[in-house]
Amino acid sequence: MLHQLSWKVGGQQGEGIESTGEIFSTAMNRLGYHLYGYRHFSSRIKGGHTNNKINVRTSVVHTIPDDLDILVAFDQETIDVNYKELTSGGVILADAKFNPEKPEDCPATLYVVPFTEVAAELGTTLMKNMVAIGATAALLNLEDEVFQSVVDEIFGRKGETVVQKNMTAIAQGHVLMNDMLGDRVGAFELEQADGKHRMFMIGNEAIALGALAAGSRIMSAYPITPASEIMEYLIKKLPKFGGTVIQTEDEIAAATMAIGANYGGVRAFTASAGPGLSLMMEAIGLSGMTEQPLVIVDTQRGGPSTGLPTKQEQSDLMAMLYGTHGEIPKVVIAPSTGEEAFYDTIQAFNIAEELQLPVILLSDLQLSLGKQTVEPFDYSKIEIRRGKLELGELPEAEDKAYFKRFEVTEDGVSTRVVPGQKHGIHHVTGVEHDETGKPSEAAGNRKAQMDKRFRKLDHVNFNVPVFKNTPHEEADVLLVGFNSTKGVLEEIQPMLNEEGVKTNHAHIRLIHPFPTEEMKELIGHAKKVIVVENNATGQLANVIKMNISAHEKIISLVKYDGTPFLPKELLGRVKELLTDGNI
Amino acid sequence: MVTFKDFRNNVKPNWCPGCGDFSVQAAIQRAAANLEIVPHELAVISGIGCSGRISGYINSYGLHGIHGRALPIAQGLKMANRNLKVIASGGDGDGFAIGMGHTIHSIRRNVDITYIVMDNQIYGLTKGQTSPRSAAGFITKSTPGGAIEPSLKPLEVAISAGATFVAQSFSTDLKELTAIIEAGMNHKGFSFINVFSPCVTYNKVNTYDWFKENITKLSSLEGYDSSNRAQAMATVMEHDGLVTGIIYQDKEAQSYQDLVKGYHEEPLNQQDMMIEENDLQELMKEFM
Ligand SMILES: Cc1ncc(C[n+]2csc(CCOP(=O)(O)OP(=O)(O)O)c2C)c(N)n1
Ligand code: SF4
Numbered sequence: 003m004l005h006q007l008s009w010k011v012g013g014q015q016g017e018g019i020e021s022t023g024e025i026f027s028t029a030m031n032r033l034g035y036h037l038y039g040y041r042h043f044s045s046r047i048k049g050g051h052t053n054n055k056i057n058v059r060t061s062v063v064h065t066i067p068d069d070l071d072i073l074v075a076f077d078q079e080t081i082d083v084n085y086k087e088l089t090s091g092g093v094i095l096a097d098a099k100f101n102p103e104k105p106e107d108c109p110a111t112l113y114v115v116p117f118t119e120v121a122a123e124l125g126t127t128l129m130k131n132m133v134a135i136g137a138t139a140a141l142l143n144l145e146d147e148v149f150q151s152v153v154d155e156i157f158g159r160k161g162e163t164v165v166q167k168n169m170t171a172i173a174q175g176h177v178l179m180n181d182m183l184g185d186r187v188g189a190f191e192l193e194q195a196d197g198k199h200r201m202f203m204i205g206n207e208a209i210a211l212g213a214l215a216a217g218s219r220i221m222s223a224y225p226i227t228p229a230s231e232i233m234e235y236l237i238k239k240l241p242k243f244g245g246t247v248i249q250t251e252d253e254i255a256a257a258t259m260a261i262g263a264n265y266g267g268v269r270a271f272t273a274s275a276g277p278g279l280s281l282m283m284e285a286i287g288l289s290g291m292t293e294q295p296l297v298i299v300d301t302q303r304g305g306p307s308t309g310l311p312t313k314q315e316q317s318d319l320m321a322m323l324y325g326t327h328g329e330i331p332k333v334v335i336a337p338s339t340g341e342e343a344f345y346d347t348i349q350a351f352n353i354a355e356e357l358q359l360p361v362i363l364l365s366d367l368q369l370s371l372g373k374q375t376v377e378p379f380d381y382s383k384i385e386i387r388r389g390k391l392e393l394g395e396l397p398e399a400e401d402k403a404y405f406k407r408f409e410v411t412e413d414g415v416s417t418r419v420v421p422g423q424k425h426g427i428h429h430v431t432g433v434e435h436d437e438t439g440k441p442s443e444a445a446g447n448r449k450a451q452m453d454k455r456f457r458k459l460d461h462v463n464f465n466v467p468v469f470k471n472t473p474h475e476e477a478d479v480l481l482v483g484f485n486s487t488k489g490v491l492e493e494i495q496p497m498l499n500e501e502g503v504k505t506n507h508a509h510i511r512l513i514h515p516f517p518t519e520e521m522k523e524l525i526g527h528a529k530k531v532i533v534v535e536n537n538a539t540g541q542l543a544n545v546i547k548m549n550i551s552a553h554e555k556i557i558s559l560v561k562y563d564g565t566p567f568l569p570k571e572l573l574g575r576v577k578e579l580l581t582d583g584n585i
Numbered sequence: 586m587v588t589f590k591d592f593r594n595n596v597k598p599n600w601c602p603g604c605g606d607f608s609v610q611a612a613i614q615r616a617a618a619n620l621e622i623v624p625h626e627l628a629v630i631s632g633i634g635c636s637g638r639i640s641g642y643i644n645s646y647g648l649h650g651i652h653g654r655a656l657p658i659a660q661g662l663k664m665a666n667r668n669l670k671v672i673a674s675g676g677d678g679d680g681f682a683i684g685m686g687h688t689i690h691s692i693r694r695n696v697d698i699t700y701i702v703m704d705n706q707i708y709g710l711t712k713g714q715t716s717p718r719s720a721a722g723f724i725t726k727s728t729p730g731g732a733i734e735p736s737l738k739p740l741e742v743a744i745s746a747g748a749t750f751v752a753q754s755f756s757t758d759l760k761e762l763t764a765i766i767e768a769g770m771n772h773k774g775f776s777f778i779n780v781f782s783p784c785v786t787y788n789k790v791n792t793y794d795w796f797k798e799n800i801t802k803l804s805s806l807e808g809y810d811s812s813n814r815a816q817a818m819a820t821v822m823e824h825d826g827l828v829t830g831i832i833y834q835d836k837e838a839q840s841y842q843d844l845v846k847g848y849h850e851e852p853l854n855q856q857d858m859m860i861e862e863n864d865l866q867e868l869m870k871e872f873m
């Protein structure tokens with residue numbers, strides 16, 4: 003019996019490929035397996051090859067595998083594009099309708115199954131997906147009932163007959179496949195899972211839920227891949243909590259509207275990707291200068307310009323750290339998994355209010371859209387901290403004396419009041435200003451206010467700035483990454499250790515202000531530091547070098563072809579680096 | 586009792602003597618006092634330009650943001666606290682050039698705020714370049730041979746974008762301007778008020794005298810009906826936009842806040858932020 007399985011379904015976009023993957027993975031999730039799914043899709047809506055690869059395991063998994071055990075193909079292109087991933091014991095389940103052909107160098111076994119024909123006999127070719135699921139069930143030795151609850155949910159609204167027909171399609175696919183497989187029935191049977199209830203969600207949903215739990219009640223946003231799911235989720239949920247999503251005319255409006263709402267005392271945020279973030283830069287500067295809290299999610303995708311809108315990349319890092327003109331204090335947070343995305347979103351809102359500054363929550367396409375198993379969130383860990391926000395009664399002021407909203411304090415944070423409060427009147431301006439917000443160009447004041455604003459960065463209250471898995475006191479290699487590469491690094495770390503390379507792993511979750519002391523310590527105990535990232539110029543490696551003087555140790559390992567790192571591929575590249583005399 | 590003096594702060598405006606913006610400031614202060622708004626319940630959000638400085642000259646909450654973005658900031662603030670009176674204001678460059686997208690969409694969105702444009706047909710702060718409101722042929726630093734582009738017609742744009750309140754005034758006519766701002770602030774929804782506010786330093790064509798000569802007051806037109814959209818459009822076109830008064834108002838329209846699903850009567854910024862444990866469980870279940 004297997005401990006892990008990789009399954010992929012492919013076909014033309016708009017043909018129901020997504021729902022095939024959904025039904026299979028939801029059923030596996032309910033059995034308690036850990037899953038990690040990644041969709042390959044193009045910017046077209048209809049047509050174009052699409053596929054959905056799902057890694058199923060009895061233990062935690064956060065990565066896409068290199069190999070493939072089962073490929074369900076609804077067209078020849080799916081076979082041609084994906085067959086190289088198949089293992090020699092692998093199988094292709096292909097619809098008889100397109101007369102599938104197996105490439106000569108394909109080691110897997112091809113089964114030609116009449117998916118469409120069986121579905122048509124049952125009344126509609128739409129059910130070919132269900133027949134394919136039944137065929138998969140034969141390979142995994144799953145009972146058809148495993149799919150019942152999922153089918154109920156999807157088709158229940160259409161009535162009992164539709165549900166029944168779909169279940170029949172699964173059953174027929176199963177029987178048909180059993181006959182074809184002969185003694186290979188159940189060849190991919192998995193060990194039993196623990197049956198625990200876990201969530202199966204994309205990173206964007208974890209972020210959206212995090213925002214809701216953090217008390218955010220206004221989201222202003224403009225649609226873009228791969229960020230839109232955040233607004234789409236909240237459009238459905240916020241009204242129940244008195245809040246709303248406003249789809250603005252552009253990202254400049256999205257960011258500035260969020261600033262306005264924060265100024266008014268409501269936690270508001272926006273989410274976008276590179277092109278939108280480029281438009282927001284002036285607003286981010288306004289938030290920094292006027293000390294208005296602001297949370298912005300950047301779901302990185304392939305850049306520059308429109309770039310690779312549906313592909314993985316981590317190339318916005320430098321722009322997020324330094325994009326605005328002039329100098330402002332800013333916090334940049336980069337979660338790696340669904341769980342971290344949820345809790346870090348809450349942390350982002352807390353820090354934005356505590357320190358009254360912009361916080362960028364960095365994600366990447368693989369985290370934002372990759373569907374993964376997520377442990378249920380712990381309610382007791384949700385905490386709302388609003389810092390020096392003073393909503394109570396304020397002391398009476400002298401006539402027309404403005405409130406010192408930008409008072410110079412030891413920690414740089416001033417008492418914050420919001421419009422509507424008696425005795426709280428003050429001015430807010432992006433022009434350099436004095437303690438009451440009135441414009442002032444005086445050199446002494448300028449320095450005092452700049453220093454005050456930057457002092458705030460010494461007080462970032464962030465839980466776990468660096469994720470560490472450091473079994474070795476003195477390591478040969480320290481692997482470093484940020485965002486979604488955590489899974490693949492976790493995957494290769496034990497492989498390297500097994501081969502005798504003492505490997506530690508650090509994943510940076512708080513990128514700015516940089517956790518210099520912590521990283522210095524880790525780097526100090528490693529012979530080499532390999533920084534793994536999805537961009538061309540080694541941005542994280544450069545950020546580390548800017549903060550820590552260990553240049554001779556730092557090796558940059560990059561990939562920028564739009565595809566995520568795969569474990570074996572990465573392992574090979576790391577080993578190559580090490581044999582090149584680097585160790 | 587609230588008086589306009591309550592809305593004065595101790596900041597001396599750095600506008601040129603004679604600048605039209607002084608009267609706009611005075612009219613806002615008078616209108617707010619007449620409506621018995623207390624200073625801390627008023628917020629003035631302004632853009633960048635000579636005119637943008639206005640939020641710093643009124644004793645109320647105020648935010649002087651970035652060029653062209655007063656409107657989205659003001660809408661965000663109003664959504665956060667629907668009890669506040671929110672005014673957005675700025676120049677013709679701010680609202681009709683860099684911020685034009687927001688102007689049109691704010692009109693469409695109809696959030697209950699008042700937008701006052703100080704229209705001087707020029708860029709004052711940057712020392713005299715052409716504006717979308719400059720007439721064709723207008724000579725400025727950036728159009729030494731005269732502007733080639735025709736001037737933008739903000740009233741026509743506003744009416745066709747679906748504005749529920751459109752008015753125009755002239756900054757020397759403090760009485761009319763104050764009354765219009767009051768009406769705008771009382772209007773349920775987005776009120777758009779364009780104010781001819783001469784720049785005495787850089788615009789030697791559209792002067793106080795020029796406006797006095799060319800303006801027609803709607804109150805002087807017999808039978809003018811500001812609830813008639815077609816008539817409003819026709820009148821504006823007939824007078825090449827040089828009319829003052831309330832041009833169009835739809836008193837029945839519902840504001841954005843009235844239409845948003847689930848949006849509470851009491852301000853959002855006063856509501857409990859923590860979700861119930863039960864709610865979180867329910868939300869998580871949908872992913873299981
Ligand atoms: C993004 C950006 N671009 C350009 C400027 C420079 N700028 C400041 S005010 C202004 C135009 C001012 O004209 P208007 O809005 O009509 O205001 P006025 O000064 O006439 O009242 C310009 C171009 C800026 N501050 N920000
Ligand atoms: S330059 Fe023109 S708009 Fe600016 S303050 Fe002077 S008169 Fe007013």
Ligand SMILES: [Mg+2]
Pocket residue numbers: 634676677678703704705706707708709716
């Ligand atoms: Mg102007």
